[in-house]
Amino acid sequence: MATIDGLPPLREVIATHDLRARKALGQNFLLDLNLTARIARAAGDLGGADVLEVGPGPGGLTRGLLAEGARRVLAIEKDARCLPALAEIAARYPGRLEVLNADALEIDPRAHLDAPIRVVANLPYNVGTELLIRWLTPPDWPPFWDSLTLMFQKEVAQRITARPGSGAYGRLAILSQWRTEARMVMTLPPEAFVPAPKVHSAVVHLKALPAPRFPADPRALETVVAAGFNQRRKMLRAALKGISQHIPGGAEALLDSAGLAPTARAEEIDLEGFCALARAWAATRSPC
Known part of the structure; x- marks a missing residue:
């Protein structure tokens, strides 16, 4: 059976x-080379x-x-x-594939790559998020990568x-959409994989924005988002109590500064609202 590059079909590679x-x-x-x-x-x-x-x-x-023309791939x-198996691919594409036998959580890939850089991966389920x-x-932002697929x-x-x-809607949506254009581009059924997982899979494309959509300190944004969604069923005036104890007027004063209703819940607040909340909270931490 013909393949995209003259190398054996993946089932044969796995068996070999x-x-x-x-x-x-x-x-x-994922064994289907068309996919x-x-x-x-x-x-x-x-x-x-x-x-x-x-x-x-x-x-x-x-x-x-x-096959789609990547200048170089660091795997x-x-x-x-x-x-x-990866060495056989490297031999088919001389000088275009570098393979590191390592844990991706422990590697800084920037030493091996030149801009522009795209990240494309079928991430292992246990480390993907x-x-x-x-x-x-x-x-620092912009990051080393132009896009994540x-x-x-x-x-x-x-x-x-x-x-x-x-x-x-929650922390992951806010972190992703604050600094990128994020969209789902395809879905795959369990039977597309070996072994078949119990769930469907999907590919997301995230394109880095030159700057965040709304101004906010990253740590402050993370703090207010975590507080809001850790108790997502509660109204914000209750969910934010833990991070607003030092503020005169407490959570309600903080929410008023951000222009948000104290009876709202985290899942009702859009990205712009959370960034306003992060700025208001950060202002209370700044020395006078």
Whole structure:
């Protein structure tokens, strides 16, 4: 059967190298090279860009990225069993694929990549959200990456793209939408993977904005968002008590400063409202 690059089909690669997915590593392999090519295309024009991929496994998405014209791909793979399969891809694309046998949570990829940089990955389920939050909360903005095209469990993707008033709306939506344009670009059924997970998956594309949509100190925004959603069923005047004890008038005075109703709940407050709340809270922390 013909493939996009003359390399063997992924089922054959997995059989040759005995690459059974390991639940402990959050592995679910996507074997359809047409789907991996679609994910690569969802990242936009890859010509002239370096790509960071986390958790390539047997290399299905890696092959899609290279076939779609990525200048270079840095693939970080924790599972050493996958290295021989990835080495075969590297030999097919000389000088365009670097593989690091490492934990992505412990690697700074910037030393290996040149701008512009796209991140494209079928993230391992057990570290996907943590990596996303790290990429969204660097010390300085804009970040090292231009865009993130990432596969998650569909429930996580819905939390990233959720709007105020929905049950999925919360911290992840605010962190994502404050600094990026986030949209869901495709969904995949469980049977697309080996082994089949119990849930649907989805690919989200996040394009970095030059600056946040509304001014706010990142730490202050994180503080008020966490306080609001940790008790999301409560009115904000109750949910914010813990962070407003030092403020004359307490939570109601804080909310009034931000132009928000004390009887509102966190899920009703849009991004602009939370940024106003973060500025109001930060002002109370500033020395006179």
